[in-house]
Amino acid sequence: MPDILRERDFRGINVTIPYKQAVMPHLDVLDESALQCGAVNTIVNKDGRLYGYNTDYDGFIMLARHAGVDFRDADVVILGAGGAAKAVAAAARSMGAASVRNAVRNPREEGQLPLSDVSAFKDCDILVNATPVGMYPNWQGRLLDLDDFPKLRGVLDCIYNPLRTALVLDARAKGIPADGGLYMLVGQAIKARERFTGEPLPEGVAEAEFQHLLRRKRNIVLCGMPSCGKSTVGAGLASRTGRRFVDTDEIVALQAGMEIPDIFAREGETGFRARETAAIESIAPEQGLVIATGGGAPLKEQNVKLLKHNGLICLIERDLHLLSPGSGRPLSRSRAELESLWTARRAAYLKAAEVCIDNNGPIDNTLAQLLAYVD
Numbered sequence: 001m002p003d004i005l006r007e008r009d010f011r012g013i014n015v016t017i018p019y020k021q022a023v024m025p026h027l028d029v030l031d032e033s034a035l036q037c038g039a040v041n042t043i044v045n046k047d048g049r050l051y052g053y054n055t056d057y058d059g060f061i062m063l064a065r066h067a068g069v070d071f072r073d074a075d076v077v078i079l080g081a082g083g084a085a086k087a088v089a090a091a092a093r094s095m096g097a098a099s100v101r102n103a104v105r106n107p108r109e110e111g112q113l114p115l116s117d118v119s120a121f122k123d124c125d126i127l128v129n130a131t132p133v134g135m136y137p138n139w140q141g142r143l144l145d146l147d148d149f150p151k152l153r154g155v156l157d158c159i160y161n162p163l164r165t166a167l168v169l170d171a172r173a174k175g176i177p178a179d180g181g182l183y184m185l186v187g188q189a190i191k192a193r194e195r196f197t198g199e200p201l202p203e204g205v206a207e208a209e210f211q212h213l214l215r216r217k218r219n220i221v222l223c224g225m226p227s228c229g230k231s232t233v234g235a236g237l238a239s240r241t242g243r244r245f246v247d248t249d250e251i252v253a254l255q256a257g258m259e260i261p262d263i264f265a266r267e268g269e270t271g272f273r274a275r276e277t278a279a280i281e282s283i284a285p286e287q288g289l290v291i292a293t294g295g296g297a298p299l300k301e302q303n304v305k306l307l308k309h310n311g312l313i314c315l316i317e318r319d320l321h322l323l324s325p326g327s328g329r330p331l332s333r334s335r336a337e338l339e340s341l342w343t344a345r346r347a348a349y350l351k352a353a354e355v356c357i358d359n360n361g362p363i364d365n366t367l368a369q370l371l372a373y374v375d
Helices: 002-007 032-037 055-067 083-094 166-173 182-197 205-217 230-241 248-256 260-283 301-308 335-352 363-371
Strands: 012-014 042-046 049-053 075-079 099-104 126-129 154-157 219-223 244-247 289-292 311-317 355-358
Touching: 012 182, 032 049, 032 055, 032 083, 042 182, 049 182, 055 083, 055 154, 055 182, 055 205, 075 083, 083 099, 083 126, 154 166, 166 301, 182 205, 219 230, 230 244, 230 289, 230 363, 244 248, 248 260, 248 289, 260 301, 301 311, 311 335, 355 363
Parallel strands: 075 099, 075 126, 126 154, 219 289, 219 311, 244 289, 311 355
Antiparallel strands: 012 042, 042 049
């Protein structure tokens, strides 16, 4: 590392862990953002002099604005005390936070709060996760139960894999503005580019790049009634976009070594539902898939949460008279069973769905609606 900085044969470089602090003594000028954060992630060579910046600071401010989380006069608690936490703290203060505290597992510095003593910070206004807890491959983890925080008005997570962490999903379920770290990732990269080139990018570039990444990474999850067209539409969308198509019923059958009707016959619906959740859990951490779920999958809240980590849940709507009962569908073998199922499940489908897709016309019309959510 010192050789690279001594030779200075570059215009600009990015710096990542574990070098963000180690490079600082080798630089000629430290920007205020770097001084406040105690770390550098962007170095620019200006006429032989090395300038250090921290664009994580900028990225977090952009994330907060995008998520609609207002830091003015807020009591902010940051989970963690590492490099990301320092950038978050500096950004929070710059946005007008009334107080900024860190909650950690093992407090080592004055003012740090023990995570085990939630009562010490339960009245905070904003929570920010700056730890790896909740990041893939341990993507279902969270440090806190948001039921313990009655005054929250915002939750942000620096993690961007999964796209929505358990903490973010918990907050949104309570109606609290919340978002993960993908916008922060885009924002810091844009600010780094501007530092490298010395030229500001046009307004709107951050949002456009964020949407591009989001559409590319997230899964398209299809749910709805038996015979509504999930598998046909899913296969068509995968073919159009080059994505991998996954049918959770097929995974269940493959893992069980028997067909769905046989699972129902031997294990009952309870056994099938347990297998279905296991199948969903096995694919939910992946990104960029088209997923067709079984008709009953959205009835189980755990399934919906698993799928929302990386997926956009799309309800495939087809008029009841166009649905077809069948012997291969254990719960909808007759028209009467199908109608009863539709009545029982309708509310759960609408609760789970983030997008409703009309599938009463030609499949090209259905695919056109879905393609709006795919890059």
